[in-house]
Each structure stands twice: as C-alpha cells, then as structure tokens.
Amino acid sequence: MLKEILEILENDARTSAKQIATMTGGKADEVSKLVKKAEADHTILKYKTIVNWDKVGDEQVSALIEVRIAPQRDVGFDSIAERIYRFPQARSVYLLSGTYDLLVVVTGKTMHEVAEFVTKKLAPIEGINETTTHFMLKRYKEDGEILGDGEEVKRQPVIL
Amino acid sequence: MSTRVRGVSSQIVNKITPSGIRRFFDLVASTEGAISLGVGEPDFATPWHIREAAIYSLEKGYTMYTSNLGMPELRRELARYLKDSQGLDYDPDSELLITVGVSEGLDLACRAILDPGDEVIMPDPCYVSYNSCVVLAGGKPIMVPTSEKNNFEISAADIEAQVSDKTKAIMLGYPSNPTGAVMPRDKLETIAEVARRHNLLVISDEIYGRLVYGVEHTCIATLPKMKDSTILLGGFSKAYAMTGWRLGYVAASKEVIAAMFKIHQYTIMCAPTMAQVAAIEALQSGEDDVSAMVEDYNRRRLFMVKGLNKIGLPCFEPKGAFYAFPSIKNTGLASEEFAEKLLMEEKVAVVPGDAFGECGQGYVRCCYATSMADIEEALSRMGRFVGRHRK
Numbered sequence: 001m002l003k004e005i006l007e008i009l010e011n012d013a014r015t016s017a018k019q020i021a022t023m024t025g026g027k028a029d030e031v032s033k034l035v036k037k038a039e040a041d042h043t044i045l046k047y048k049t050i051v052n053w054d055k056v057g058d059e060q061v062s063a064l065i066e067v068r069i070a071p072q073r074d075v076g077f078d079s080i081a082e083r084i085y086r087f088p089q090a091r092s093v094y095l096l097s098g099t100y101d102l103l104v105v106v107t108g109k110t111m112h113e114v115a116e117f118v119t120k121k122l123a124p125i126e127g128i129n130e131t132t133t134h135f136m137l138k139r140y141k142e143d144g145e146i147l148g149d150g151e152e153v154k155r156q157p158v159i160l
Numbered sequence: 161m162s163t164r165v166r167g168v169s170s171q172i173v174n175k176i177t178p179s180g181i182r183r184f185f186d187l188v189a190s191t192e193g194a195i196s197l198g199v200g201e202p203d204f205a206t207p208w209h210i211r212e213a214a215i216y217s218l219e220k221g222y223t224m225y226t227s228n229l230g231m232p233e234l235r236r237e238l239a240r241y242l243k244d245s246q247g248l249d250y251d252p253d254s255e256l257l258i259t260v261g262v263s264e265g266l267d268l269a270c271r272a273i274l275d276p277g278d279e280v281i282m283p284d285p286c287y288v289s290y291n292s293c294v295v296l297a298g299g300k301p302i303m304v305p306t307s308e309k310n311n312f313e314i315s316a317a318d319i320e321a322q323v324s325d326k327t328k329a330i331m332l333g334y335p336s337n338p339t340g341a342v343m344p345r346d347k348l349e350t351i352a353e354v355a356r357r358h359n360l361l362v363i364s365d366e367i368y369g370r371l372v373y374g375v376e377h378t379c380i381a382t383l384p385k386m387k388d389s390t391i392l393l394g395g396f397s398k399a400y401a402m403t404g405w406r407l408g409y410v411a412a413s414k415e416v417i418a419a420m421f422k423i424h425q426y427t428i429m430c431a432p433t434m435a436q437v438a439a440i441e442a443l444q445s446g447e448d449d450v451s452a453m454v455e456d457y458n459r460r461r462l463f464m465v466k467g468l469n470k471i472g473l474p475c476f477e478p479k480g481a482f483y484a485f486p487s488i489k490n491t492g493l494a495s496e497e498f499a500e501k502l503l504m505e506e507k508v509a510v511v512p513g514d515a516f517g518e519c520g521q522g523y524v525r526c527c528y529a530t531s532m533a534d535i536e537e538a539l540s541r542m543g544r545f546v547g548r549h550r551k
Contacts, residue, residue: 008459012532015532019463019532019536022462022463022466022467023459023460023462023463023532024459024462025462151205153203153204153205155196155199155201155203156199157185157188157189157194157196157198157199157509158184158185158188158189158196158198158199158509158511159198159199159200159201160181160200160287160288160337160511160515160516
C-alpha cells in the first residue's frame, strides 16, 4: 500500500489522500496516516516542483563539479562530503566510483557566483585534492521529465 | 432487352445500415473544449524502445514486403509468447498469421469459414465490427442478450438455445469493449462445452486480454479440446499502446490458417514491415511497459467507477479493457439523447451504449484511458448533468 502511495505522489505530489484512496481502493484516512508517517520518518523528504526556468527567462547557472579527495587517516569520504553538502549552494552531492570521488551539483545566479563558491569554499576544504568544474550548457531532461513542450498525443475525439 | 437500374453499392454492402452514431461523432469533433471519454485507445504513446526499433529498421532500409504470413522472427517470438503466457503451442510456420490489426483477422476469419446463411452467435452488446463482418461475409449474426445482472457475460444456455443447423461459430470478445466484462474461467468452460457438443468454431477476440485488473483472463483455446476449434485473434494495439501501427495476429489450426491465408495473400500481401519489427521488440522487451500501463489504468478505473457510482450513474465493476459502462436509466433518457445532451450542456463526450447493440440501450461507454485530471473534471460535469436530469 505505502509503495503504491509513494509512486503516485512521486509522479504528482498534489494528488490528495482522497484521490489516492479512490485510485488504490483504500480509505482516505488510512492514506493520510501512512503519508504522515512517511513524512515523519523522512521516507518523504519534500514535495517539489520541476520548473523549466528557461520559460520564465530567469536564468540559472548550474555546474557539475568533480572532486578528487586525498585519503587521510581518520577522515573518511563521508565527513568531507558533509563539509560540502552543508553549503546550500550544493544542490546534490554523490559519492562515485571511478576517476574522481564526489560529484557536486552547484547552482547559482551567475557563472561568477558559482566560480566564487568553487574557488573560495569548495576547493580549499582540507582533503580535497583537485576539482574540475563543468558548466551546464543545456538541460534536456530533468527527473524523468523532458524539458520543452514534450510530445503531444493526438487522438481522434471518438473511436468505437 | 430490359435495363435494370442498379445502385452503385452491392446488395451485401447495402445490408450494413449506416450508423447514426457518425452524426454524433461529427458533433463531438466540432465541439470546442469537450472532454472526450469516447476514445477507444490508450492515451500513452508507444514505448520509446519500440518506436526506436522501428526507426532503426527504416534507417537500415527494411522497407520491403515480408513473408505473406509475417516475418519468421516475429512468428517465432509470438509462438514463444503464447507458450510462455498461455501455455499454448502453435507452430509458427503453419498456425500463426500476422495481420493488419485484429480488424483484418476478424474479417478473414468470417470470410474463411462462413457460407451464405451460416449463423454466428455473439453477445449483445459487443464490439461494432463483429456483426458487420459476419454480414459482409454473407453470414447471419445471432445476437444473444447479456445484461448487467449477469455482469454482461454471455451464458452457455442462451447460446445453446440459439444453436441451429446453420450455426457455424460463436464469436466472443472478452475482456469486452464496451462493457469491460471479463469472462470467468468456469463460465467459459460451459461455453466450450456447448461448442464441443455442437461442433462449433469459436472466434475469440482477445485484443484486451492483457488488460485485466485483479482477475485472470482465460483464453478459450487453453480449455480441453478447444485449441483446434478456436480462432484466436490478438494484437499489439491495446497492451503495447500501438493502435496506429495496425498490427495483429491470428492463432488457429492449420486448416483455418490455410483458408485465411488464401484471402490475406491476395488482399493484404503482408502486414507493414516496420510495424512487424516494432512488434518483435514489443514481444522481446515490452513486458515491463505492459505491467506499468495496466497498473496505471487500474488506478484510473477505480477512480472512474467510484466516481460514476457517486454521481448517481450506477456502474457495474468492469474487470478488464479500459471502459466503464454505467447505467443512465435513472435519468429517463435514451443513450443517444443522454450523450448528445451531455455534450451540448456540459461538453463531455461519451459513447451511447446502443451503438454496440440493443442491449446497450440505457448505458453509455466511458473510457478511462485518459488523464486523471480529465476524468475528474468530466465526472464533476457529469455530476451536475445527472443532478439536473434525474427522474
């Protein structure tokens, strides 16, 4: 039951408990209870909206930053990651396998703002060996949603 | 020498009465801002990997005819699929035929087996083509009434009561368009018994076979001694959201396939090549898409059925396809009148139930393969409408 509720909400966070109850054949107050519980135990972290900011003309700059870490005694990846993800500018932080260790997604209003963050805040963190910054040029798809106008499903009005 | 004045159309075509429903369709098309619950197809576009396979085939230049029966690889995949999903063994070289949708399969089946005057027994209401294809093949449709009381399941006893020395076949279409009814296994067994007793063929349209909710769909060919007398019609349109590709198949005995093949080779040659390539991809890796779509339809089904009951249009629970078939009897309006007034007053399009047979009178077909937001808005508009017209 909870899994199905979460799937519905992940696809459309505005679906009401009553609607979910009808869609799943459950009861609205049961759904509310499960959702509240999921919110309380941080199974549900937040309800968000995917915005195509290009349409608003309000430009945002994003960058993916590869971070290489020099392993040190008593300082694991987790604690360095924490020093990074505490900054609100870091939108996402991942530990990766491969040629670098952490991937940090940073957004800002201008390229300058992002560069300032990387050079003044991120790079100087003790244990960070090297950073490579990739500015994002274009966003095609975000969280499973294609940006732009997507595809249109055209159907005949009535088909027997 | 006398000259006879002849119309352009043949006598057999003249037997098909022009459907009054066309006028209503035009009305829907010209109504701006109408929400349509009248559509009989998925609202999903074909899954991308299936489209991509077809695009790739075009790039590679697969643009020629295929074998008349259909691509050998597709028939092999289909044989595997029918074996895995139903436990049915069909020889891909002599018992499977790839068609242009179930529509072609239905037409071929009727023309291949019917002699003039042969009778075909079918449920009323049922999909609109069954009756017409039988008539066009020179046969005579015998409509057996079904009702909401019996979940729109055709009964073996009612079928048997209509069997005459002219009866050639029983036509079944479950899960049903328009009612959403699914035939339970035990009921199907009693029908199989009638077919065996009177040596009748069964034409089974199972295009909606994958779209069932919380129940099992039983393919009649899987029942004891039924495989050879069943003409199984299936396709890709509904389960894989591939209506526009026009691809279906027939699984039947060697004799029946050979007879249908004679017509197919001269009238169709082969189904479109790119659609066949897409179908191979669908069979090989489309299972997850089918389950995801079925899960999604199910949510909308529950929403639609509960909503209809709530606004005062009692609705029997459809267990398959993507249609709800509520009763509109408490408005006192006939189906067509209801549909037209609803369109005019509230801009919601539904299909009058009597378009599918006399027994559909007093019902309308509402398709829930449309966005949840549209279903919700349509229900609220219909609620207002029913409130005004309730007797």
